[in-house]
Amino acid sequence: MGDHSDGNDRQRALADFGDFVLDHDDLDEILTEGCRLVAAALGADLAKIMEIERGSNTAIVRAGVGWHDGVIGRARVDLNDRSSEAYAIEESQPVITNDIFDESRFVFPRFLRDHGVVALVNVPILLPGRKPFGILQVDARHPRSFDRADIEFLKTYAMVLGPVIDRLQTVAELRATDKRLRLVVDNARAYVLIVSDADDKITDWLGGSEQILGWTAAEAVGQGADMIFTEDDRANGVPERELANARECGHSADIRWHLRKDGSKVFLDGQTIALRDVSDTLKGYYKIGQDQTERKRNEDQQAFLLELSDSLRSLSTVEEIALEAAQRLGPVLNVHRVIYGAINDSEMNVSAEYTAGVRSLLGRHHLTSLGAEFLGRYKAGNLVTSNDVAAEAGINAAGKESLLNRQVAAFADLVIFDDGSIVNFLGVQSASPRTWSSLDQFIIREVGERLRAAIDRARAEGGRRESEARLRQFGEASSDVIWIRDAETLQWEYLSPAFETVYGIAVEKALTADNIDSWREMIVESDRERVIDHLDRVRAGDERSVDFRIRRRDGEIRWLRDASFPIRSSDGRVQRIGGIRRDVTQSKLAEERLVQSEERLSSAVEVGKLGLWDWDVRTGAIHWSDEHFRMEGYEVGEITPSYDAWVSRIHPDDRSAAEEAIRRSMEGREEFAHEFRTVHPDGSVHWLSGRGKFFYDDARRPLRMVGAMVETTERRAWEERQKVLVAELQHRTRNLIAVVRSVAENTARSSIDLADFRVRYRDRLDALARVQGLLSRLKDDVDRVTFDDLIDMELSAVGASSERTTVEGPAGVRLRSSTVQTLAMAIHELATNAVKYGALGRPSGRLSVTWSLDPDEDDGRRWLHINWAESGVDMSAAGSVPRGTGQGRELIEKALPYQLGARTAYSLGAGGIHCTISIPVSNRLEDPHD
Structure with missing residues (x-):
């Protein structure tokens, strides 16, 4: 290759790169220097390192030399396309293209053509574990033949780059993590963060440890970490067990009350973690815990109040309820005495009490020394407090002496009931001065509410029991059936003894049986639907009455008259229904006989065409039967019957004789019997024959006359x-x-x-x-x-x-x-x-x-x-x-x-x-x- 450097240049380039890495820890600087040295060693115009972007299938130009502005950190290659970069990464193999214009295997990014790239060679950069980081690529602006030596050089260079990149990335991540951790530690003011050595001696006092526990870092470092545990926990070996669990399992829960510097308690919700090095050697412990004191106290308060309500619910007298509340409240507030009593004018009567290290106050005590002004503060719902009786401006000297002699240095008294003359109160007392916190006052008020409700319930139940006793006495003495049913299930809850007499069934058997069905079957079928509707209406809140028949098991039919009413709970809901059921069989039979008698009389009057009258002589009021109206020639109800109305219809020739017969009968106390004529409006004449009788008072004064008339016109004609x-x-x-x-x-x-x-x-x-x-x-x-x-x-x-x-x-x-x-x-x-x-x-x-x-x-x-x-x-x-x-x-x-x-x-x-x-x-x- 006559157009690129020899092997010595390449070795020197590797050596220079190693020196640069030793002196620098910025990854971008190291990658850029690597590109410069590679390009120089291969005699190329351009070089770049492309990094695979996380979460995508693209590679970005991370570093390079010879490129225009806007390429480094911006130019990307889509690894889904047929690019040489994608192939090198996917196959973990180098790629050589000596002339991109003759290359048919790949599609090249536009920015390469813009820079006049004609030939290129690239190799993948692999991190430890052969994890692909990206590629190292050298680009030339003229055709050239990259050979095996070029490839080997680049592979060696890439192998050096991989560990360097991995180390620098790890360092960067550690720095970022350390920074984030430091931010967390510095701002975790709601958490206790304690680091201790293998002997559990405190080495770091971090986060909110000082604010939550009270000790400064200088006071805490070097101390045993068990300093924050309560005395009871230390005595019971809790810290040692917690460390042992952490060593065995890696961590151990630490959720309990801990100790503050001032001796108060704080509730931490956290854990202790064992710290080990790469060789699994124990280096120390890390304790983290969130301050949950308020939540824990709220939970404890709620649990305490729920337990108190449950315990009070089972008690039935005021004394039992007050004693239970006092004995439960005292330990929770850590006070010396809790009393329940009544103040009547200037005398106090204590009827229930809890004491811890002080003498009892049960019984009566004079409060005159406290003064009327101070006692006037005891009104319904008031919470009267004193943090230090000796310093209380509202209590005179005699009153202070009286209270202190009773070992009352601080108190909080809540008025439960106030009927104007007698005040019932719950008193919480301390033998030493004490500041009553808002939490203390809250608990006292909550206990007072439950105490008031329980006493109200007990009094109501006592009244109910008295009422039930009176009802039972009344029921046992009554011949009527008194009954109470559950409004929902219709199950009988009470039946008076008369039930057995009326129904012929034992009360105990009726109360335990499926009584609504068996009782329904006893009702005569034709009355059944009406009676069930009657019960449904009472369950809906109506007061109703109904008469019905039952058929006893011996076959006897009895008439019952039931007056029913709803019994409501305190919220207005119909909880029960009750009633009084009377056996009216005899009166019903008498009514039936009377009805039959009246029907026979009515039939006789109708068949016999009798005109009846009933004359109240004192008032002049007269009742006529319908037939009487017709006999006199009136429509039924046409006029108000009267003596004058009767006389006006008598034939003039017969009028004086008829009136004389009435007068003679009244005065002579003899039966009236007279026959006379009447003239109807149509002019027709009718003969009437009347018979009647007068009734008199003890003074022989006429009171009433009753009688009957028949028309005799037809008889006269015959x-x-x-x-x-x-x-x-x-x-x-x-x-x-x-x-x-x-x-x-x-x-x-x-x-x-x-x-x-x-x-x-x-x-x-x-x-x-x-x-x-x-x-x-x-x-x-x-x-x-x-x-x-x-x-x-x-x-x-x-x-x-x-x-x-x-x-x-x-x-x-x-x-x-x-x-x-x-x-x-x-x-x-x-x-x-x-x-x-x-x-x-x-x-x-x-x-x-x-x-x-x-x-x-x-x-x-x-x-x-x-x-x-x-x-x-x-x-x-x-x-x-x-x-x-x-x-x-x-x-x-x-x-x-x-x-x-x-x-x-x-x-x-x-x-x-x-x-x-x-x-x-x-x-x-x-x-x-x-």
Whole structure:
């Protein structure tokens, strides 16, 4: 290689580089000098060292010679590209490019072309452990052939650079770490930092050791590190055990109370670390601990207060609670005495106490010497303190002497309760002067709060127990079931003894059973849903009452009346529900009987249409039943019932007699019974019959009158009709007797002998009986016998057939009752004669009975015209002419005109008898006398 230095130059360059390294410790200076020496040794224009950047895949130009400004420390090569630098680093092999324009393996960075680089050679720089640092590269601006000797030189140079770079980086890191550590140590004022030798003698007193522990470095160095441990820990070998654990495990926890120079305690949270050299030889110990005194005290306070609350919770009397609080508070504050007492005017009564090295103050003590002004400071919630009684300006000499004689040199008294006349307080006392710190006062106040709450609870529970005792006494004496349930689970918590009597189940069994389900099953099914809804509403906060039935196990049904109410906790939540349950079976049965009785009475009143009244004679107030309103012609509720309202509706002709009957009944103390008429607004007249009775007080003054009325209008009408019917009956009876007598006489005259009389007489009596049958079937006195019924009856009686008989005329012609019997006898005579001699007795005979109804123009009455015509009868034949006396013809021609005012005609024609009868008939349906 004629264009670069020989081997001597290269050896000299290595030697010069070694001298430079010995005299310098700045890595950048050493790397730059190395590049200069390499470039000179190889006769190159440019040289550089590129360092792989941490956390990226790039290499930066760390040092170099011959490069323009802006390249050193800025120019980078992406190791992901096909660069010679990337290849050399990845393969840990040198790379030679004699002419980059002919090189196809790599892509070259732009800054090389900008500097006119044509040829280059590079080798990787490896740190100890073959960790790649970067590359050493020599660049030339003209083509040249780098040979094996060049490569070997560069590799040797790179091998020298690797350890140098590693040492200098380590030194730099150590310097940085030492600097950071020094900053930490110098600023770790919240930490105790102590270094000791293998014998645990203090060599360094660092960080916040002086501020936290109180000793200066000059006082501490050379002392044993166990100086910061408490006397108890030293006596128990705690420092030795801690060092032994550190030697064995490398470190040992050191979390405990330590000692300050002034004798107070500090709580350190830290550890002791064993310090060893590279040969694992123990060189000493490093103790680090953070001041956690405040946190520890807070934790201890909270733990103390929690333990106190737990211990007080189990106590039930004020004396027990006060004693427990005093005995727990005394050791925590390290005081000589804690008392709980009451101040009444100028006398103190101590009922609970803790003492440590001082005499007891239990009992009563006079406080007059303290003065009213000082005692006036004891008010609810106040904390009265004195750090030094002897120097207390607010206490007179006598008071100071009294307190000091009781071994009270300092005190802190917290008023717990103040009801105006008696003050209950918690007193903390020291036999020597003492400054009550804010922490002391905080603890005293916190203990006071828990003491107050516990005493309140105890008093409340005492009151509750007294209340429960009274409830139990009341429950045992009561015949009602008193019960209490848990509002959430509905489990019974209390049942009075009456439960067993009512339910038939032992109280103990009910309290331990799954009682809500078993109790629900006892409720009669139709009542069950209503009762459960009742309980739910009480659980929601309502007060409610309900009646329901239960079915006992013996099958008996009982009615219970339950009044339930919520029982709330102090926060207003419904915690329990309770109630009083009464057996009302008998009263319910009585109510049912009363309801049934009232229903029967109401039914009787309704069916009997009774109008009831109840008159308060003193006030004039009257109650009318609904029917009474209607009887008087009022709508129900239309007016307010009164005496005047009753009188105003009485018929004027009956009014004075009705009022006289009332007065006579009241004054004569006799029953009222009177019948009178009322006039309704529509003008209708109604008969009423009233009966009533007066009631009197002890002075025989009328108090009340009750009574009932029935309407007798219909009865009165029936009575009137009855009179008419009786008169009619008498009239008809007389007529019937007359008819019977006439029939008998006429039949006797026309009979041949007694046998003939018997037949004729019986036949005519049968006719009379038939017509009486028609009359008896009339429904009322306005009903009438019709002519078609009469003619059908008589023709049927003689067996007239429809083939030989014609019967025609208007239906429903009403006959006067007075004419029926006589007309019926006439028809009977015609029919009988027709059977014996006429149309109904001859095969060829025919009978036509027709009638019509026409008004008569002269008198305006309605007339019934009856036409009886026989035909087909051979009157010359034997037996065709009627025989006998002619009683039938006589009845028609004489009796009918005489008795009924009838017009008649009777003749014997060639074909048989022809008879016409015209009689007046009933004009109106409603005329009872027609």
